[in-house]
Amino acid sequence: MRLSLIKSAIKDAFLFCAAVMGMLLLPFTAQGQKPAEYVNPFIGTSNYGATFPGPVVPWGMVSVVPYNVTPGEGNEYSNTDSWCSNPYVYNNELMTGFSHVNLSGVGCPDLGSIILMPTTGDLEVDFNRYGTAISNQKASPGYYSAFLDRYSIKAEATTTTRTGISRYTFPEGKANILLNLGHGLTNESGAFVKMVSDTEIEGYKLMGTFCYNPEAVIPIYFVVEFSKPAIQLGYWKKQPRLPGTRHQWSSTSGQFKIYENYSRELAGEQIGAWYSFETEEGEAVEAKVGVSYVSIENARENLNAEQPAFDFEQTVAQAKERWNHQLSKIEVEGGSQEDKVKFYTALYHLLIHPNILQDVNGEYPAMESAEILNTDGHNRHTVFSLWDTYRNVHPLLTLVYPEQQTDMLNSMVDMYKESGWLPKWELYSRETNVMEGDPALVVLADSYLRGLTGFDVETAYEGMMKSAMSEGTENPLRPHNGFFKKNHFIAFRDSFDNTVSEALEFYVADYSLSRLALALGKKKDHKMLYERSLGYKKYFDPEFDLMRPLEADGSFMPNFDPMQGENFEPVHGFHEGNSWQYSFAVPHDIHADETDGRGGSLCTSVGADF
Numbered sequence: 001m002r003l004s005l006i007k008s009a010i011k012d013a014f015l016f017c018a019a020v021m022g023m024l025l026l027p028f029t030a031q032g033q034k035p036a037e038y039v040n041p042f043i044g045t046s047n048y049g050a051t052f053p054g055p056v057v058p059w060g061m062v063s064v065v066p067y068n069v070t071p072g073e074g075n076e077y078s079n080t081d082s083w084c085s086n087p088y089v090y091n092n093e094l095m096t097g098f099s100h101v102n103l104s105g106v107g108c109p110d111l112g113s114i115i116l117m118p119t120t121g122d123l124e125v126d127f128n129r130y131g132t133a134i135s136n137q138k139a140s141p142g143y144y145s146a147f148l149d150r151y152s153i154k155a156e157a158t159t160t161t162r163t164g165i166s167r168y169t170f171p172e173g174k175a176n177i178l179l180n181l182g183h184g185l186t187n188e189s190g191a192f193v194k195m196v197s198d199t200e201i202e203g204y205k206l207m208g209t210f211c212y213n214p215e216a217v218i219p220i221y222f223v224v225e226f227s228k229p230a231i232q233l234g235y236w237k238k239q240p241r242l243p244g245t246r247h248q249w250s251s252t253s254g255q256f257k258i259y260e261n262y263s264r265e266l267a268g269e270q271i272g273a274w275y276s277f278e279t280e281e282g283e284a285v286e287a288k289v290g291v292s293y294v295s296i297e298n299a300r301e302n303l304n305a306e307q308p309a310f311d312f313e314q315t316v317a318q319a320k321e322r323w324n325h326q327l328s329k330i331e332v333e334g335g336s337q338e339d340k341v342k343f344y345t346a347l348y349h350l351l352i353h354p355n356i357l358q359d360v361n362g363e364y365p366a367m368e369s370a371e372i373l374n375t376d377g378h379n380r381h382t383v384f385s386l387w388d389t390y391r392n393v394h395p396l397l398t399l400v401y402p403e404q405q406t407d408m409l410n411s412m413v414d415m416y417k418e419s420g421w422l423p424k425w426e427l428y429s430r431e432t433n434v435m436e437g438d439p440a441l442v443v444l445a446d447s448y449l450r451g452l453t454g455f456d457v458e459t460a461y462e463g464m465m466k467s468a469m470s471e472g473t474e475n476p477l478r479p480h481n482g483f484f485k486k487n488h489f490i491a492f493r494d495s496f497d498n499t500v501s502e503a504l505e506f507y508v509a510d511y512s513l514s515r516l517a518l519a520l521g522k523k524k525d526h527k528m529l530y531e532r533s534l535g536y537k538k539y540f541d542p543e544f545d546l547m548r549p550l551e552a553d554g555s556f557m558p559n560f561d562p563m564q565g566e567n568f569e570p571v572h573g574f575h576e577g578n579s580w581q582y583s584f585a586v587p588h589d590i591h592a593d594e595t596d597g598r599g600g601s602l603c604t605s606v607g608a609d610f
Helices: 012-020 296-306 312-327 337-350 393-400 402-419 439-449 457-469 481-487 499-519 523-539 602-609
Strands: 002-005 115-120 132-140 143-148 153-159 163-170 173-180 191-197 200-208 217-226 232-238 256-259 265-268 271-279 283-292 330-333 363-365 372-374 425-427
Touching: 115 153, 115 163, 115 283, 143 312, 153 312, 163 173, 163 296, 163 312, 173 283, 191 232, 191 271, 200 296, 217 296, 232 265, 265 271, 271 283, 283 296, 312 337, 330 337, 393 402, 393 439, 402 439, 402 457, 439 457, 439 499, 457 481, 457 499, 499 523
Parallel strands: none
Antiparallel strands: 002 330, 115 173, 132 143, 143 153, 153 163, 163 283, 173 271, 191 200, 191 265, 200 217, 217 283, 232 256, 232 271, 363 372
């Protein structure tokens, strides 16, 4: 295929790299089919792809996703019986609602919460019993629909940045909409809910402990509004089993208790609220949900600002227009229809995270703090899975979406100002400490050297040097940095540790920082960091022509098996891979026929020139 990108001031050197990769970079000209029409949101929703088909806008805070990973008959994958990190799997048959805060493409389960479930008939609040098969699923950027077979309900959903709206078309009779706060992907528990009126609910739910980090806890606040007043409403709560004879005295011990006459606040773990309606055949009831990571008041303000009325069709049209606007920054010419579907679907997925965090009033939760701050003229972004994204997502954003990338750079620098450290794998202003390396250094340096200078580079450099140079347990990003600074490698410590992978990531980070130091005139730092970035050579074992773990004295780890680590088996020295993969992980020191003469391939260092 031939790609045409909107991007000015691309240097000849980058054009050379693009030609090497089989691309031609040309100005964009709109023609033919709109790019959003090529996107297939069902791609990536099976075989642990961890994407979802539900609607979301570019970099949106809210997505409305059919939740179908509850254990049950017809569900091959579940959030308890298999490692399922996403709220939806295409192969599964049983769904139990629509979640409104979700993660796309991640490897650990979290969020998948604030779940609305439409049902008909007698009230049932146990999610293990009210699930339904779904059919006739349709998804496109900004829109999802499905038929809920058990209840004969057509469900549709769309979003704005901070809100979602669902439309449920019911048969004649009793209709129910359940708000389940005890169900979802998160490993955290606890929630609060309050029925404000016969059309409105508010509350919050705790989420977090991503990848089983017990301190990374996040409150999510919400307001739900219905387009029609309920004729009946109430709460439910799963009661604990009472001890001894108290169990026999209580009709709700160990059971779901339905509250019909209690209408104040409710808190607990397995809790929810139910609203019931009388509907005619084909009558639609809409549900709007606004969320905030600051407060209930902000969630309501977000909802009032972005969806002041119930206008489902207009919201769908606006969501699709936003996707076409962003996807049209790249035009694909040539290739097959299938090629274009693959390309635009991949670009669609790339523009979901890192998503916006601040509310419409600019408020957001500070990094690793209870403080609430306000943005200073830029969007605050979150979900920085930088180990996954520094190699490809952020370089592409720098070239094609420089405004959003600059906001992300400012977000990372602000995280340093707020917490004292640059992010590693940040999630809603909490550091999860997942994966390896010091990836923020790569993103900040690469972006600056490519010409994105609209952030506080001196403060960024201060934070980068802090993580590169601080020693010992005081450095959460590089806990073994004392030894690494002295010896330029990390010693093999325990069986199945990740020392080689960790060190290889540090070399890339140090090289990136060295290039930034050179650009800023800090020649001494540049020399020190560049020399340190070449420490990868210590791991290279000429016997195997591969990377091999090192003992503390610099000798190779004995009994090395380069094939160890196949099919996710435990492996000494490497993280989610083995020596065969990681021996190629030296992108900063590739010796090609065409080089720039400054220690690195032309394509990896072109950004230093503009």
